[in-house]
Amino acid sequence: MKREANLSEISDGRLYGINDMVKADCLDCKGCSDCCSGMGNTITLDPLDVHRIKNGLDIDFAEMLSECVSLNVHEGLIIPSLKMENDKNKCVFLNDSERCDIHAHRPGICRLFPLGRYYEKGTHSYFLQIYECSNKNRTKIKVGKWMDTPDLKQYEKYVDEWHYFILDIQKKIFEIKDTLKIKDINMYILNTFYVMPFSDDRFYEQFYNRLNNAKLKCEC
Numbered sequence: 313m314k315r316e317a318n319l320s321e322i323s324d325g326r327l328y329g330i331n332d333m334v335k336a337d338c339l340d341c342k343g344c345s346d347c348c349s350g351m352g353n354t355i356t357l358d359p360l361d362v363h364r365i366k367n368g369l370d371i372d373f374a375e376m377l378s379e380c381v382s383l384n385v386h387e388g389l390i391i392p393s394l395k396m397e398n399d400k401n402k403c404v405f406l407n408d409s410e411r412c413d414i415h416a417h418r419p420g421i422c423r424l425f426p427l428g429r430y431y432e433k434g435t436h437s438y439f440l441q442i443y444e445c446s447n448k449n450r451t452k453i454k455v456g457k458w459m460d461t462p463d464l465k466q467y468e469k470y471v472d473e474w475h476y477f478i479l480d481i482q483k484k485i486f487e488i489k490d491t492l493k494i495k496d497i498n499m500y501i502l503n504t505f506y507v508m509p510f511s512d513d514r515f516y517e518q519f520y521n522r523l524n525n526a527k528l529k530c531e532c
């Protein structure tokens with residue numbers, strides 16, 4: 313989710329790349345699960361997040377909607393996010409032992425925390441959210457290692473492409489004003505990138521094909 317904040321107020325003032333060392337390693341969190349509760353709809357899911365959870369749990373998007381995902385509108389565009397359980401306000405995947413049931417398939421935002429992404433000039437770097445993590449004795453780790461994500465270069469490019477595409481679509485929606493057309497764009501994006509499955513070994517190839525088609529269709 314896009315959040316406007318003054319970096320100097322929420323971070324250590326530094327921007328990091330994947331090869332930089334950063335004080336983010338919570339040493340397996342050791343009994344803490346604070347960042348898995350009370351997150352509202354801020355754990356937004358991109359197409360790769362949804363693809364990984366679908367595959368990991370062997371479910372489709374309709375099942376995700378009934379079990380673990382909610383749809384929220386961000387600047388006119390519907391974006392899926394992880395559900396928090398209403399009574400306890402905990403992520404639906406946080407189990408009774410306060411551990412993540414989908415650790416291997418967890419979304420990109422969870423892989424990053426307590427790091428965040430800072431977007432600028434068509435790309436992004438990372439910053440350390442100094443007030444968000446309860447563990448104050450974190451140790452240094454390489455950003456890329458902390459993210460625990462294969463094909464990092466490809467992944468980072470994908471993250472940029474998706475982020476700036478979403479910004480373009482939101483801008484387009486803001487300009488359109490026609491509610492039927494806005495609904496049409498929303499359904500198209502949802503179906504193309506979240507409902508329609510990707511092949512596991514061809515995710516990025518299929519993503520870029522769909523992205524190119526979506527840019528043509530949505531004229532952005």
Ligand code: SF4
Pocket residue numbers: 338340341344345346347348425426444445446447
């Ligand atoms: S707040 Fe920090 S230590 Fe606690 S679960 Fe989240 S990342 Fe781990």
Ligand code: SF4
Pocket residue numbers: 347348349355394403404405406407411412413414415418419422
């Ligand atoms: S998916 Fe896992 S790591 Fe992410 S908020 Fe839920 S329980 Fe926590």
